[in-house]
Amino acid sequence: MLAEGCKQLKTIRLGGFSKVRDAGYAALLQSCKDLKKFEVSSGSCLSDLTCLDLDEAAPKITEVRLLCCGLLTSETAISLSSCTNLQLLDLSGCRSIADSGLVSISQLSKLTLLDLAGADITDAGLSALGNGRCPMSSLCLRGCRRISNNGIATLLCGSGTINKTLLSLDIGNVPRISGRAVTLIAKYCEQISCLCLRNCLLITDSSLEALGSMRHNSGKNSLRMLDLSYCSRLSRNFLGLFDPPLFRGLRWLGVGKNMLERRGCIPTVGELLERKPGLTICSNACEMGCRNQCHPHIRIH
Template identity: 30%
Template structure:
């Protein structure tokens, strides 16, 4: 499909936790608008409505605009200083000089994850918040062990986030010994932390959440967690150093509710140490070399709601133990070796709400076993061997809200079998066999908010059926058969926030004129088209736009930057860049 079509197929299925900042931290900050994960909920700045901003909003905007005039905010009430700080971070106006103005302000939350320029020089101002500081996020920064030592005065810290801070080592961890109130700690992707340095964790007895994802030198360090009886969430995903012997140290953590050990070396033997974790509701074993034999152990986990066995060595033999996991609501079996016969073992999972069998050896004969899962809301069938006739077994699943059929053998005939599922809000139909005829069969699904027709052969005539989907927020049609005449049919889809029309080479500046009325758009992709710099004027009305892709068009990065500086201040990601 080419690099310019902005098509992403997530090859690694993730757990359904509050939308993780799945785009990760990066020092460019270019994906900040997509959301950042803070380990402690911070106060969101309420910007008010665009039509009538509050007096506080106006004051904040004025202060941030004229920030160079102020040398200190320490005399202001703490909640006001906090709002000013948060707005400066949000608007990316915080600098070395303006940061100094917050010295001694007794701020509670300093969420600087991904913020450019954060280094040890900032930590003196951070430490000046003293015992008031409760949450600090400096992910993706250049903070070192020396900078971490500055936090000794912040004795009431409850949450620390040092994701992707690869200059922090065991030496820096020693400075955390006095943080007895710490409840949440995150050190994703750090190769300098070792099992020896983890000894400091033994003193953090109030720890509730610990994230050591992609820390590759912590084998043997889990022994220091044995006394953390309040620990509820532990992530050691992508730590391929973790072995069965490490799992033994988790057996006594009976308050654990979430455990993520994906892509480690843990085998069936290691899983046996989890038998006593009766409060466990989420278990992520993706990519671990476990087999169906582990299911016997997992049946003892009566509270288990989410189980990820993607990319594991499952086979039909032993899958009958699935019947003992009746509490499951979410099950991920993608990229495993399960077959049609394996699906027969799922028929007793009556509480199942989400099932992912992407890239499994499943045909129409296997889908019949899903017919009784009446609570099913989300179904991932992409890259399987199912065809249109298999979809008839889904007609009774009236609670289905989302189906992904991309890269299957489904054609227009299959759409007729979906037309009665009125609860559907999301459909992924990246199907080369899908044409205008199939789209016409879906017009009764008026609740749709997400419609992906990426590789479907939709023409201008088929575009006319889109007028029935008034609630659409996401639309992708990239099959290459759309012209300006077809785009006119989406001009009234006023709820659209993401629109991808890339690969349609006949689109011209006229399409941008039509799109200009979709003022709620946050992301727009019209790459590989005939758009020119002259057409950019039509985008001035898209004030919410944060991502714009016009690759392989007659548009330069400078053209987009000019538009950004004059009319689209919220635009943070664009191509060409």
């Protein structure tokens, strides 16, 4: 009944429909020929069958978000690779998405945003992306625990253009990411402006030095936001790495509260903010870019 009354819809967002099965989702998609945006969150009965022939059911679709849908596998990613107009694909929380799905996704020539948080991908999957056709500007790999520095190398040094187009990269909560990955990002990501390294426990002070001094063709450091929350190997004096002229252009820095509570930090937060007008330091482990001045751990100078 819902499908019959929604033929003109261009956007569908569904959340928490625990009893809706593939047939229901498919009927809805088949009836909405002008659909451009499709989102389902926590669809516990949604499986790979829903996205079969999605390119025919919704030929104009540009955005697909399938969040925390536990039955989805790489077959869904393979099906979505036929949607040639796709610009945004969010599969965060779909833990059975694996490398074979990335091989297909990597050929989407209009895809600019890809979120794979928590996926079961490896370095081989990142190699496929690095050699693919996607003009990717935003990539989230948070919690993809099987990837390593080698995967970041193949992602950024492949035959594709992702190292020239990538603006935002989230590799937080990936235990095998270390300073080598950070050095590669500083060297090859020409336009990177947002980088999340939260809970990467191998990141040290020396890991950040290349990032702070990177320069590309413009002669400027493109980095604007950096999340270092819970990077517990940083020293008590790591804020000194952000003194001018390093990290020129940085506007937001995220750190864990416990890091700023260490005694004897040089420089202090206040001293750094005096030297860097316009910088926001958040010690409340917020998501990147927050400017909520209601909590006490936001410092804006």
